[in-house]
Amino acid sequence: MSAPAVAAGFGTGLSLIIAIGAQNAFVLRQGLRGQGVLAVVGICALSDAALIALGVAGFGAVVSAWPAALTVVGLAGGVFLLAYGVLAARRAAWPADQSLATDGSAAGSLRTAVLTCLALTWLNPHVYLDTVLLLGSVAADQGSARWAFGTGAVLASITWFTSLGYGARLLSGPLSRPTAWRLLDGAIAATMLTLGAFLIARSL
Structure with a gap:
């Protein structure tokens, strides 16, 4: 296996992934709360791996030939992001218990985290553009x-x-106060609402 090609893929992939977005904001929040981190990280990484493999295999040409697919995904993803943004804004305006400890509803929290992560990943057309089309074409x-x-x-x-x-979790100390969580949820709400509105406007 070519080491320079691996290094090039690593650098290109990292430059696309680290951009601030809905998926990263969600992973950060789950990491801070320590809820379903392994599942969330696994879903994000495995989803990227599958999409990158499709792009490298040449599936990007199929997606390009059917742009309506990205339109449908964009509308659905935009609506989902707006809904999630409203929930985050509600948490920021009327904060509930934001402690980092898990409680008796761990199973429900994990299920919610998994479903939300799947939606944020697979209903985001930018994921397909970055992994299948862009990385696929560079590959x-x-x-x-x-x-x-x-x-x-x-x-x-x-x-x-x-x-x-x-x-x-290294940020759990600075974010141990309710005010810090309100600011974090406010930033997440702004990110989700902006991205949701952008996706819907771009898809129409």
Whole structure:
């Protein structure tokens, strides 16, 4: 396997993943609360791996040939982001218990986290544009080393989401006060609402 191609895939993948977005904001919040971190990180990393593999295999050409698919995904994702943003804004305006400890509803919280993470991942058209189309097209330029490039991109995804999910606990001290959580939820609400409105406007 070509080490330069792996390194190129890692750098390209990381540059696309670390941008502030709905998925990263959600992973950060789950990491801070310590709820379903392994499941959330696993969903994000495995989803990226599957989409990157599709892009490297040439599936991006199929997506490009059917732009209506991205329109449908964009509308559905936009509505979901708006709903999630409203919930985050509500938490910021009327905060409930924001303690970092889990409680007796751990099973329900995990189920909610998993479903939310799946929606934020697969209903975001930018995920398809970044992984399937963009990374897929760059990988195609690598010729026989395209799978090495894809491997590097997958490693970047695993590294980023693991660091974000588990490294977030390092911020649990500064975010131990209710005011800090209100500010965090306010920032998440602004991110989700802005992205949701943008996706809907772009899809119409």
